[in-house]
């Protein structure tokens with residue numbers, strides 16, 4: 001018996017030794033250890049209270065359960081509120097056209113007299129859920145004075161000014177608020193769609209795709225674009241994100257200008273992006289908050305439905321933009337559903353040529369590829385992992401199927417290829433049924449660098465990064481023993497995100513320094529009791545049940 005127990009304890013120690021969190025916790029400061037304990041107590045207490053009761057309309061609750069069902073409960077937990085204050089570091093995987101709250105975007109659109117809307121199927125109570133609004137800014141001579149989208153006289157396909165369409169939306173469909181709700185539903189995925197009507201990867205992608213068809217014409221319009229980017233930065237900073245590398249989709253060659261003409265080229269999109277960025281940086285400086293925002297750089301993206309010839313055009317376009325705006329272009333990616341669109345190997349010639357061109361020009365535009373966003377093994381999206389690695393991808397977007405490939409895991413670990421893990425996205429797009437079923441711990445415990453990311457928060461409702469940090473903070477819960485950690489691991493992941501960015505060494509050092517200062521202050525506020533968590537746990541013996 002003694003021999004067995006000592007062998008057991010030796011094996012546990014040996015197994016945990018190589019884990020990133022064990023190494024990190026061994027080097028933690030006194031304050032970090034205190035904060036760690038307090039947060040673990042909080043987590044335990046909320047698991048016993050909030051996550052062990054039935055809430056009205058929500059059956060079968062558990063930590064890490066389906067996000068869209070649990071969202072309202074999550075928002076009220078103390079753990080979530082605490083994580084909102086945590087400095088998150090860099091957001092490395094996000095699609096710019098799905099980053100601003102859908103209601104905010106609707107309001108931006110309502111301010112634009114040029115913005116019109118139409119439908120091609122009659123709107124009725126029955127059809128409302130499946131008919132999507134089609135938006136377009138028109139040139140002044142195309143403006144219409146058609147009043148309503150829903151009257152009997154409406155001719156299908158005719159453009160209606162958005163404000164008028166809202167004001168005259170049929171009372172039977174909810175009036176103006178009904179209009180807002182209709183557009184909101186078309187821009188987002190709701191729990192019934194994710195977990196009932198569209199509960200397969202294929203079906204939910206069909207819904208997911210349509211949200212971009214609705215939002216793109218709203219965002220790809222100069223008067224909205226700048227305001228949209230301003231809100232994008234504002235909300236991320238508010239949530240403790242200090243640096244961001246969004247994927248910007250350059251598939252459309254032109255944006256629509258203020259005059260309604262579709263003639264604004266890519267360089268102008270970047271100039272406007274840069275202007276808002278500078279404005280925010282100046283603002284932060286004036287307010288003495290330079291630690292809170294380091295900046296942003298764009299990952300040039302196009303959709304993997306283009307031909308090889310078309311891709312050559314985009315790659316050259318990306319090169320010209322890099323030459324003109326070296327500090328604003330971070331890398332290159334191909335986006336869209338890997339399950340149905342072209343795999344990386346299809347584009348291998350233009351991609352290799354792109355690398356040659358960079359050598360000729362003495363520039364560096366790393367690939368930062370989506371790969372392995374699939375449940376498959378050996379299918380096209382899974383095989384994208386092999387090509388991403390062979391092509392020297394700096395990071396891997398999603399890498400959901402990477403856990404199946406020990407050799408590739410080893411390479412990622414050796415070369416420091418960071419996996420941009422998007423926990424909530426993977427769950428809503430039906431790759432994992434809930435958080436405990438997500439492969440994140442497999443990657444982490446194998447020592448692969450990981451960044452937590454939100455992917456498309458305006459569609460999924462996981463605005464900022466706090467929701468994704470929250471959803472994974474229970475991954476290690478089963479082992480509440482002292483060797484296995486919570487808060488410190490989350491901090492380590494946040495710090496790693498800055499290391500994994502495309503910032504140069506000097507910028508990185510500055511960003512890490514700023515992050516470190518904020519992390520220390522955050523940890524201190526928990527450890528010294530100023531958050532009041534300890535007091536609350538002690539006084540309620542478990543948390544008030546919502």
Ligand SMILES: O=c1[nH]cnc2c1ncn2[C@@H]1O[C@H](CO)[C@@H](O)[C@H]1O
Nearest residue numbers: 095097212249335336337370455456
């Ligand atoms: O998780 C994802 N995987 C692959 N493509 C995505 C994901 N999220 C968004 N997009 C794609 O990015 C474009 C918008 O910039 C859209 O085409 C959308 O399908």
